[in-house]
Amino acid sequence: MTVTTPPTLRQLVTRSDDHPALVVPESGASLSYAALQRALDRAAGRLAALGVREGDRVALVAANGPALVIAFLAAAARGAAAAPLNPALGVAEMTAELDDLRITRLLHDGSAAAATAAAETQVAASSMGMRDALLQVDDEAGEPVEDAGDPGALALLLHTSGTTSKPKTVPIRQRNLIASTGVIAQGYGLHGDDVTMCVMPLFHVHGLVATVLATLSTGGTVVLPRFRPSTFWDDVASHGATWYTAVPTIHARLLTRARELPRAPRHNLRFVRSCSAPLPTVLWRRYEDTIDAPLVEAYGMTEAAHQMSSNPLPPAERRPGTVGQATGVEITPLDDDWRPVPAGEDGEVAVRGPSVVDQYLDNPAATAASFRDGWFRTGDVGKLSADGYLTLVGRVKELINRAGEKISPYEVEEALLSHPAVAEAAVYPVPDEKYGEQVGAVVVLQGEATPKELTAHCADRLAAFKRPALVTILPEIPKGPTGKVQRRNLAGLVAR
Template sequence: MAKTIRSLLDTGDRNAPAIGAEDRSDLTHGGLRDFADEMVARLNALGIGRDDRIGIVLPNGPEMATAFLTFACAATTAPLNPAYRAEEFDFYLSDLNAKALVVQQGEDSPAIAVAEKKGIAVFRLVPRTGDAAGLFDLHGEPVGAAGKPGPAEADDVALILHTSGTTSRPKIVPLSQSNLVASAENIGAALALTPQDRCVNIMPLFHIHGLIAAVLSSVAAGGSTWCSPGFNALRFFNWIETARPTWYTAVPTMHQAILTRAGRNAEIVRAHPLRLIRSSSSSLPPQVMAELEETFSCPVIESYGMTEATHQMASNPLPPAARKPGSVGIAAGPEVRIMDMEGRLLDAGETGEVVIRGANVTRGYEANPKANAEGFTNGWFRTGDQGVIDAEGYLTITGRLKEIINRGGEKISPREVDEVLMDHPAVAQAVTFAMPHPKLGEDVAAAIVLREGETADEKAVRGFAATRLADFKVPRKILILDEIPKGATGKLQRIGLAEKLGL
């Protein structure tokens, strides 16, 4: 059994494709293994070894995928969003205690000046453009001798990410080699991935979803990932034609953008059938799931993940087992239970906090005893999500505990309101959130985007909601927008939305 990224890379057939990209030949599994060994030696020569932290600021594409895979064989990777401003890089590079920063040659990232000011070594990555996808050279001055050279071991930290920090200072989540391996294998098992499978990656590769679900799980199964330069609904169907994937994974807003262009690309959809579509990172409206299945004639698998679990915790199973729209499926790797506020595990049908434990779960936040005391109870990690498990073991997330709207003591799940609003024929997207109220503390608000060519006003949408929801759940305010503000990974974010929208 593989316990490290390097041992996981030994899975695929030497001549089978591992990494692909536009206008490049495929990098084979054998080529990826050789390149990983080359990069371990190169990083060691530059003074970087096990437990040293490398900030990676690269555009989406094959080099970002191979940099993550190969650097993780030698050191601790810390991918950062290239769109960050100087102040954000200043915070993250300090917080991570990075020893080096990797940027692409020619890129003028504000991270470079920040790193130089802090005395952090800057290495420049130069793609080998005439070579296989993802191959590159790494230039820089050595920072001394590597303290712990050689390939990483199972308990070494392979990946460090920060939580999104919507309500508090971002927390550092260290994920070990064995955490990553377990998660990749869990995803491969849930999706029955084989060497014949090819994923087209449209997720950002500074986020757990793209890194683990698209890239690492594909390589671990002996299959391949075709790396796009980042999500673009206008180019998605051309990529399907070029890459000929068997599946893709995305967040709901991306699926919705793809659906708006699917009608005019029906021929490509027919010519290049997918085996499955995966959705994760936020709840998939059942209406969108139904439309995706009808459009692509394949099962849509909704999964449930978070950074602290190295992504996947639960997943709807493949046919012929039941997929339940609105549910995130059954435990798919770690143990999943429901716990009350006192730490008591609850039975099927009882609502409480979703808790997990297993080989893919982080051992704890870094340098944050308060968060660890609050986040772990009797060995179970508290996800912060409220949910219920039915008699068949299917988990339904009823809301993020921090996002539950408390309207004068009445607790309202925003997701329940979202699903009702999405049933309105004119509504393409909906996100329900709390807005401040002088007497009740909080009241219900919603932001919606209308379908192309459709019209509706606030009164009509509220009236529709009132026929389906108890009065206290009906949004008091509905904003009709051209676009709902999203986070860096394309997720709709409820927390802080009232402030962003001036409510």
């Protein structure tokens, strides 16, 4: 019996010809696969010269671009765990991240905040950038070195989004990333002629795995623009993009931009993917009507190295309001005692499989609460149909409890978004002396409407107990750095 050794992250990149791998529209820079292979070898050698070894924790602070991609894969080739951090963090936030993650080396692209935070935490720091299509690390010499990565080694340290509680650190191994990457590449039929636009930040598992790793593993091209809705559709046309993936809020912004154009955008998109937050059915339909490309909703979490389920590409059934069927993992809703609930009944969604991690880092209490026998409880409430399509109801801690009635914020948001004047909607619990909690909503308009009109609109679509008791119109809804709505901040924002 032949035992196949799983590849390392460095070994995912097998192409080595002149086909473009990484493209930067603003500078016109294009890195071929041959140049990328040389850059990865040289970067790994330079990291070795800096003393980066197996088991080290390397923070990466840089804007989306080739340097960040190369640094991540080079760190994996050294057997180190990378911790990509949001370059917009201030000094205090960056210092806290470095300290919490116990970073041993920091690479940055000239960030003053990163350099200051490194000095305060006594973390060795080096600047990085691109010159002659090769990663430069303080101009120190470094010869190519053998791939020291291991499929079982920690490859990525990421914090959870913390939308309902204090963020936890997720230790993702190379094998988890490889499993998730393979599922995405296979499920969407990615190939060497595909071109994707990278619009998600690479300090988030969505952009890093779905956009970059899945594309490079199949020999396609990743375009790394500075994301701007005003130029996005021009970039899609000029680079011949065949797909991209983003959160629903970004799809909404791009849809708005497309509707502002004198004619429908030119494109070669064979599909568009939505993940990391619920996709309202209304947005799904509006997007497809305008863009004329299939929009496919998927479901992912950091703890599963991203994707856990997806609706399939046409001609298979894409079922609106669901996140599709399991991809590469088992999915089952559980009751409070970790027992599966029957098909069609609500339970807390749990997953297990090769992409799923087995613990939180240095947090035994959170690990005990969320992991058991290979299963991970996601914190999402959902139900499975008899044929395996998963419908999400809401986060366990985001469901609104009105006198014992549990209300899904997603259902109320769908009702609000069905009004033609509503561009965005977010629903949250409002404390109430009589009912415990009532439904509150904030909306962003794209036309004329009053809170009273919007409440009346919901009355035709929702049971009385689900209707918003408070509707607030805002110029924008606060979101995190990856585009997720920060529901826990909404009550305080409205109260001001």
